[in-house]
Amino acid sequence: MQYRTMPNSDEKLSVLGYGCMRLPTLVGGAASNLINKEKALSQIRYAIDNGVNYLDTAYPYHLGASESFLGEYVLKDGYREKVKIATKLPCMMINNRESIETIFNKQLEKLQVDYIDYYLLHSMNGSSWEKMLSFGIIEFMDRVKKEGKVKKMGFSFHGKKEDFIKIADGYNFDFVQIQYNIVDIHFQAGIEGIEYAHKKGMGVIIMEPLRGGSLVSKMPKGVDKIYRNAPVKRTPADWALRFILNHPAVTLVLSGMNDDNHIKENIKICSDSFVNSLTEEEKDTIQSVRDKFNELQQVPCTGCAYCMPCPAGIDIPAAFKNLNNYHMFSKREGLLYHAAYLGIQTKDGKPHWTSTCTNCGLCERKCPQFIPVREKFKLVQRDLEKPVVKIIASAGRKVMNGKKRGNNG
Numbered sequence: 001m002q003y004r005t006m007p008n009s010d011e012k013l014s015v016l017g018y019g020c021m022r023l024p025t026l027v028g029g030a031a032s033n034l035i036n037k038e039k040a041l042s043q044i045r046y047a048i049d050n051g052v053n054y055l056d057t058a059y060p061y062h063l064g065a066s067e068s069f070l071g072e073y074v075l076k077d078g079y080r081e082k083v084k085i086a087t088k089l090p091c092m093m094i095n096n097r098e099s100i101e102t103i104f105n106k107q108l109e110k111l112q113v114d115y116i117d118y119y120l121l122h123s124m125n126g127s128s129w130e131k132m133l134s135f136g137i138i139e140f141m142d143r144v145k146k147e148g149k150v151k152k153m154g155f156s157f158h159g160k161k162e163d164f165i166k167i168a169d170g171y172n173f174d175f176v177q178i179q180y181n182i183v184d185i186h187f188q189a190g191i192e193g194i195e196y197a198h199k200k201g202m203g204v205i206i207m208e209p210l211r212g213g214s215l216v217s218k219m220p221k222g223v224d225k226i227y228r229n230a231p232v233k234r235t236p237a238d239w240a241l242r243f244i245l246n247h248p249a250v251t252l253v254l255s256g257m258n259d260d261n262h263i264k265e266n267i268k269i270c271s272d273s274f275v276n277s278l279t280e281e282e283k284d285t286i287q288s289v290r291d292k293f294n295e296l297q298q299v300p301c302t303g304c305a306y307c308m309p310c311p312a313g314i315d316i317p318a319a320f321k322n323l324n325n326y327h328m329f330s331k332r333e334g335l336l337y338h339a340a341y342l343g344i345q346t347k348d349g350k351p352h353w354t355s356t357c358t359n360c361g362l363c364e365r366k367c368p369q370f371i372p373v374r375e376k377f378k379l380v381q382r383d384l385e386k387p388v389v390k391i392i393a394s395a396g397r398k399v400m401n402g403k404k405r406g407n408n409g
């Protein structure tokens with residue numbers, strides 16, 4: 001493993017951090033609290049045994065189960081001492097001064113620790129920063145650091161560039177967590193935010209390096225060709241992580257891992273992805289990939305599920321994934337998956353097409369990517385919610401109901 005030093009300290013962090021928001025689950029993925037404990041434990045401990053020393057979690061991850069899982073299982077048997085724990089104050093849930101203290105104490109309890117190494121204000125933007133200031137967040141941050149309950153203070157950011165600067169200048173933060181990847185280089189804080197934070201002497205932690213897996217799982221038409229013709233042969237994950245770690249301001253990159261092979265591959269890639277190691281030709285390859293992705297992708301959804309649950313029962317991340325699949329990979333697959341996920345395999349067994357959206361706007365207020373969900377639903381309806389898809393879904397439901405009756409009787 002390669003290590004980089006946190007600015008203004010002698011702390012060495014592995015350049016690969018373990019994101020604990022997409023742990024393996026028994027059912028339901030990131031939006032589920034049913035963590036597959038045996039598998040997740042063995043995966044995280046494997047990563048630690050192979051040099052990873054930074055675990056990133058947050059109060060709402062896996063509906064609250066991520067922090068408890070780390071405390072009850074992962075950090076036992078001497079593993080607490082081997083890693084730095086990062087977790088986040090859920091600013092979106094804070095409605096008064098008292099709840100900051102209550103939630104922070106709850107987090108110490110869930111993680112079963114006396115202190116948190118890296119503590120972040122979660123998912124900040126201009127208005128949440130103003131709100132937190134009004135609840136006395138500066139006094140709280142000063143105090144928990146003085147008491148030794150937090151070693152380093154930072155914030156994760158999903159907002160406009162100018163607000164990033166305002167927050168970065170608003171407190172003596174030790175580090176920031178920013179979204180950055182092959183495609184999203186100017187998005188939100190972007191490269192400008194990375195460089196600004198670095199100049200201020202802050203550590204820079206990168207999130208969403210693979211955009212929820214969409215930059216590496218299956219290559220869209222055209223992108224695979226660019227990679228095939230590249231001067232060196234690498235997997236998409238290799239290109240994506242190497243691109244981030246090439247930047248001298250980056251301290252580490254987080255990856256939300258739940259597949260044994262991906263963990264092994266990421267550890268290997270991060271061991272030799274050094275600063276300024278990409279050639280101009282390699283950078284050109286990455287630029288071509290970026291252009292192709294931007295041309296094909298309809299919605300920049302990362303599948304994080306922060307927008308869920310939807311009161312109308314719509315599986316918003318699935319709808320956008322199907323739409324992107326339709327345009328980037330296979331029309332047939334996009335349509336069939338849409339019939340399956342929104343028309344057949346729903347929680348109550350009834351179809352929840354995007355056309356049933358009640359326009360409440362809840363999802364848009366929670367989306368860290370600022371996706372105009374309702375506007376983008378028009379594309380889903382145009383391309384995916386065709387009569388034939390509804391006929392397929394209706395037939396599928398009949399089969400499913402028949403099976404259920406058969407099983408019951």
Ligand code: SF4
Binds near residue numbers: 314364
């Ligand atoms: S605006 Fe529509 S999709 Fe969004 S939460 Fe409300 S009902 Fe669901």
Ligand code: SF4
Binds near residue numbers: 300316366368
């Ligand atoms: S719409 Fe936004 S909040 Fe919902 S899954 Fe996509 S990126 Fe996440």
